[in-house]
Amino acid sequence: MSTPSVARGPYRNGIRRREQIVAKASEVFGELGYVGGSLRTIAERVGVTPASLLQHFGSKEGLLEAVLEDWSEQTGAQYLGTDLHGLAAFEAFRELMAFHLEHRGLLELFLTMAAEATNVAHPARRFIQQRYASGLARQAHALSEARDTGEVGPLTDEQIGAEASMFYAVLDGLELQWLLDSRVDLVGLFDRYLDSAIARWRIGLPE
Amino acid sequence: MSTPSVARGPYRNGIRRREQIVAKASEVFGELGYVGGSLRTIAERVGVTPASLLQHFGSKEGLLEAVLEDWSEQTGAQYLGTDLHGLAAFEAFRELMAFHLEHRGLLELFLTMAAEATNVAHPARRFIQQRYASGLARQAHALSEARDTGEVGPLTDEQIGAEASMFYAVLDGLELQWLLDSRVDLVGLFDRYLDSAIARWRIGLPE
Numbered sequence: 001m002s003t004p005s006v007a008r009g010p011y012r013n014g015i016r017r018r019e020q021i022v023a024k025a026s027e028v029f030g031e032l033g034y035v036g037g038s039l040r041t042i043a044e045r046v047g048v049t050p051a052s053l054l055q056h057f058g059s060k061e062g063l064l065e066a067v068l069e070d071w072s073e074q075t076g077a078q079y080l081g082t083d084l085h086g087l088a089a090f091e092a093f094r095e096l097m098a099f100h101l102e103h104r105g106l107l108e109l110f111l112t113m114a115a116e117a118t119n120v121a122h123p124a125r126r127f128i129q130q131r132y133a134s135g136l137a138r139q140a141h142a143l144s145e146a147r148d149t150g151e152v153g154p155l156t157d158e159q160i161g162a163e164a165s166m167f168y169a170v171l172d173g174l175e176l177q178w179l180l181d182s183r184v185d186l187v188g189l190f191d192r193y194l195d196s197a198i199a200r201w202r203i204g205l206p207e
Numbered sequence: 208m209s210t211p212s213v214a215r216g217p218y219r220n221g222i223r224r225r226e227q228i229v230a231k232a233s234e235v236f237g238e239l240g241y242v243g244g245s246l247r248t249i250a251e252r253v254g255v256t257p258a259s260l261l262q263h264f265g266s267k268e269g270l271l272e273a274v275l276e277d278w279s280e281q282t283g284a285q286y287l288g289t290d291l292h293g294l295a296a297f298e299a300f301r302e303l304m305a306f307h308l309e310h311r312g313l314l315e316l317f318l319t320m321a322a323e324a325t326n327v328a329h330p331a332r333r334f335i336q337q338r339y340a341s342g343l344a345r346q347a348h349a350l351s352e353a354r355d356t357g358e359v360g361p362l363t364d365e366q367i368g369a370e371a372s373m374f375y376a377v378l379d380g381l382e383l384q385w386l387l388d389s390r391v392d393l394v395g396l397f398d399r400y401l402d403s404a405i406a407r408w409r410i411g412l413p414e
Contacts, residue, residue, distance in 0.1 A: 031326045035243025108325045115322030118315045118386035119238045129387055162399050165391070169380025169400075176379055177372060179325035180336055189372050196407060205403070 018056055021046050022070045025063050030109035033116050034064055034124060061123045068113070068127050075099075075106055086151050089142030090194060093171065097190045100175060107175055114172070132168070140164040146201070153204025163205075167197065225263055228253050229277045232270050237316035240323050241271055241331060268330045275320070275334050282306075282313055293358050296349030297401060300378065304397045307382060314382055321379070339375070347371040353408070360411025370412075374404065 024045040028037040039050040039060055046053075057063040075096075084092055100107045117128040143160045146152045155163070170193045178186040231252040235244040246257040246267055253260075264270040282303075291299055307314045324335040350367045353359045362370070377400045385393040 031328075032242045033240040033323055035239045036241070036323075111325060112322045114383060114387070115319045116240055116243075118318060118383070121238075125387075132384060132387055162396055165381065165384060165396050166377060166400050169384060169396075170373060170376045171380065172383055173376025173379040174372065176321060176325070177339060177376060180321070180332075180339055184372070189369055189376075192369050193373055193376075196412070199413075200403060200407070206406075 014056075017046075017048075018066075021048075021053060021056060021063070022066050025067050026070065026109050027105060029064070029067060030105050030112055033112055034060075034122070035116065039063075064123055065127075067109070068124060071106060071109060074103075075110075084142065086142055086146040086149055087198060089139065089145075090167070090198070094187070094191060094194065097174075097187045100178075101186060104179070108179055111172065111176055111179065136161075136164045136168060139167055143201070152198070152201035155201060155205060159205050163197065163201065221263075224253075224255075225273075228255075228260060228263060228270070229273050232274050233277065233316050234312060236271070236274060237312055237319055240319050241267075241329070242323065246270075271330055272334075274316070275331060278313060278316060281310075282317075291349065293349055293353035293356055294405060296346065296352075297374070297405070301394070301398055301401065304381075304394045307385075307393065311386070315386055318379065318383055318386065343368075343371045343375060346374055350408070359405070359408035362408060362412060366412050370404065370408065 021042070025037070025042045028042045028045065031037070032041070039053050042063075043050045043053050053063060057066055113124045114128050116122050117125040119125070140160050140163075143152070143155065143163060144157070147155050147160070170190070174184070174186055174189050174193075178184040228249070232244070232249045235249045235252065238244070239248070246260050249270075250257045250260050260270060264273060320331045321335050323329050324332040326332070347367050347370075350359070350362065350370060351364070354362050354367070377397070381391070381393055381396050381400075385391040
């Protein structure tokens with residue numbers, strides 16, 4: 001795929017090989033899970049020995065860490081914009097759903113890791129828990145901003161926390177449905193949910 | 208745990224052993240996934256040899272099939288009541304959420320299998336796809352009954368299909384959040400979602 005036109009040092013080659021390994025490991029963990037995705041399978045896809053993987057990442061857990069970091073970088077740029085406030089922080093997810101359609105592998109990786117991490121002994125559990133905690137806190141904060149600036153009605157903090165949980169639940173659940181059946185209209189269903197949620201928030205929730 | 212007070216034939220013993228194997232396999236597949244949960248691990252927990260598992264189930268896929276059938280039986284009785292029509296078919300899920308709290312393992316098994324089955328080559332994919340298809344169809348049918356009897360407003364068939372998808376998405380997503388953090392109020396959040404969905408359906412959706 002590449003025809004190097006400039007000289008590349010061994011350091012550069014090492015970085016490229018590392019990237020290749022992470023890409024293949026993401027694929028394999030997404031398809032077979034972390035427990036089921038063996039170093040041997042990953043090494044075969046890269047075209048190296050399992051020992052070579054360990055040379056780069058120390059252990060299978062080290063490789064998992066690199067895979068999760070890579071996942072964060074690739075998806076984070078899409079919707080973790082720090083400049084988004086209020087409802088804009090929700091609207092941004094419409095584009096993320098469209099991004100998913102083009103990056104099925106990243107989504108499969110995340111949901112497979114999240115489901116596996118329901119096992120308390122799973123090495124990705126802390127990473128996944130932190131993703132949820134920070135994601136929920138971010139959306140709750142954005143919704144409280146929307147309340148404070150009058151974009152939505154006078155929601156209580158408790159209602160805001162619950163709405164953030166439901167928002168994340170719908171994201172995950174629709175993504176899972178789409179991964180299981182590509183005829184599912186991921187973008188359309190998400191848009192519909194967000195429209196109805198914003199309409200409810202604007203009116204103000206009962207209680 | 209058992210002190211047999213009556214004679215049991217070899218047939219009966221065979222059934223009991225089969226049940227033990229299915230129970231341990233459910234545990235292991237829920238914890239480690241189907242790909243990662245080896246016959247050896249399952250056999251060790253039962254206290255038999257891997258060869259003995261194969262004697263009962265023919266193959267690992269045969270064992271998976273038995274595990275999924277068992278899952279259906281254990282959870283089906285809780286909420287797949289054929290007598291539920293209209294909104295009652297949604298209300299029944301409130302109890303299912305409470306059931307989940309007491310049967311974490313069954314939920315972990317299902318979500319882990321569902322996430323693994325996003326891989327098109329996964330042996331549980333057809334089972335999982337059929338569960339979603341029949342579940343979505345059932346809820347859509349119940350919601351159309353609710354419309355036809357006037358329990359809710361005049362929803363279109365398209366809206367009904369979308370509401371069924373969102374309903375399932377919220378279920379899965381909240382269950383996943385709870386499995387990742389047991390402080391999540393699964394029952395309370397689900398109740399809140401269903402209350403707000405029913406309120407929206409009663410008013411009739413825009414468009």
